Amino acid sequence: MNTTDIFPKGQQLPNDWFVGNAFLTPLVTKDKNNEFSAGCVTFEPGARTNWHTHPKGQVLIVIEGSGFYQEKDSPAKPINKGDVINIPENIEHWHGASATSKMIHIAITNFKDDISVTWLNPVTEEEYKSVQ
């Protein structure tokens, strides 16, 4: 663990849902008070989520590096350390690192009827390269 890092890198996330090398350190589990889970996700350069939706939205708080957030049929938005993204419910989107920088965000993920995410197709190389 780099001494400047806030959290351990955590466990690698499955390539069923992520392209490239992404890692998760869980921070908060949904419980009787917290109607969300929270975790720290590290994306190595080139790593990104698949396209996906959240039935009750998600908040991203970028704590390191640079990357992208893109909603389907909209331009990708560059995101950087210090940015906060309030992702609406049921909007198909992806997020991840840029091709040349890692990106680390805290994700606060809301639940609807015990579902927090629906995973869709990978972000293809063509889709990913077009936003760099």
Added chain:
Amino acid sequence: MNTTDIFPKGQQLPNDWFVGNAFLTPLVTKDKNNEFSAGCVTFEPGARTNWHTHPKGQVLIVIEGSGFYQEKDSPAKPINKGDVINIPENIEHWHGASATSKMIHIAITNFKDDISVTWLNPVTEEEYKSVQ
């Protein structure tokens, strides 16, 4: 703003509710999906909240420095960068920096009937010095 800081320091918090110099940068406002607010709180050395309660709890994610979290009638717990505190509902407590280090945390604060916090008495110099 120090280039290593993630967020701006923000606005100073009122000494009605805080002892010493504490600052807030709001990150998330409660809305139809997020049943919480979130913000980044910077405590300069010696700064701390008053004693207070949350009707539906609060999560603290420490992102810099060192300080303390104390529940009434329990020993103070040292908290450091990378620590996560899941504060129960209706428990009288305080948090803040140590006397010699700043402490920065993200706070995710739940609401019950539009109330998220009830402020109580200051943490006295005697109470504060006894935990250092």
